Amino acid sequence: MAGLFLTREEQAMLDGAEGPGVQRAMRIVVALGRIYGAAELVPIKHAQIAGVSYKNLGDAGVQFLSRWAEEGARVRVPATLNPMGMERDRWQAWGIPPDFAQPQLSVLDAFARMGVSPTMSCTPYLWQGYLPARGDTLAWAESSAVAFANSVIGARTNREGGPSALAAAIVGRTARYGYHLDEERQAGLVVEVRCPVRTVADFGALSYVVGKAAGQNVIWFADLAAWLPALPGELTAGGPAVDRLKTLGAGLAAYGAVALYHIAGYTPEARDLGESLIRPDAQRMVVESLAEAYRVMDADPDLRHIDLVAIGCPHASLSEIEEVARYLAGKTLATRLWVTTARATRERAAELGYVQAIEAAGGEVVADTCAVVAPLHLLGVRSMATNAGKMACYAPMHSGVRMRFGDLEACLRAAVTGEWGS
């Protein structure tokens, strides 16, 4: 037990007093605490659990989760799920075969038996019924959401793995190390941005340049606030600031391993603590141009025909769906368009008529999944376009597709014409 203090209740969980499911969870939380030198466990308010798609879990993952549920494990704090490999109500219409769908539904069933809410979204901070507050202790596994919670909200979470976030939810605690500690929230890289950063795609391109250089460092953006409108008082509907920052965090986590960034004068901790958040030994970098990022991310300049245009990585906010709906008014699509979002956001967008407008053009507002965790090969998708930095990185790697990357208008134009750049 060297170094890690456990209360009597925590020790009892570890000893199996609450059954094998809780014991398994406590073993994971304690093992991580010991590895990272934590002194104690702390209560969490919420868990976000990744590792939900059968595409990534495989049969071994399905069995692992089913066994945990059979052991009687149940979450004791609110917990939500990341996207899975298909939309719950539309997989048959999409032609997803039962040998993918059935195990995927078994995963969902195992999580449901453990009490996890079937939100299937990577944006638990948008319309999910729980918005973290500054200082809240969380156990979130979705890397883009981790960056958003730590940076934009000022909550505290490490980059949990899928099993460790679930374990934390089952015992209601996580080990206090990493981003739960003040000293680990100090910046080791100061970034000055000397080029325009205007669109969601630009923020994705910036995430490539900075993420590659940052590694695991916390980042201090010295002057990025100049390119951001004010954060809305209510984050859940999105808006230009939220949409840019969620794509920035997603890309920083994808191209680097960044879980926290501060923006001088803008994000909550930077506003309150100022440059005391910069470590004395911090490195410095200047971003003069995004041209190289666009060249690398838009890596397939000969690709013209697009099978799927994917908007919404991280899952689209209401404001992003509205933007797509406005662009598509009166147009007809030549290729498949997915706007991936949370089920709750889609319901709100349907109330406002945005879903109907996108569907009238021939597009789909897709819930529960995304173009990275869905089995695109089973859907006949070989080429894609996106305005999201993380999607441009992950979809070619995870789904073997060819990719074009550009701003929202370029993507939607490709959806209308079926060809990139026409």
Ligand code: F3S
């Ligand atoms: Fe979310 Fe899928 Fe992107 S899980 S962050 S939409 S890769």
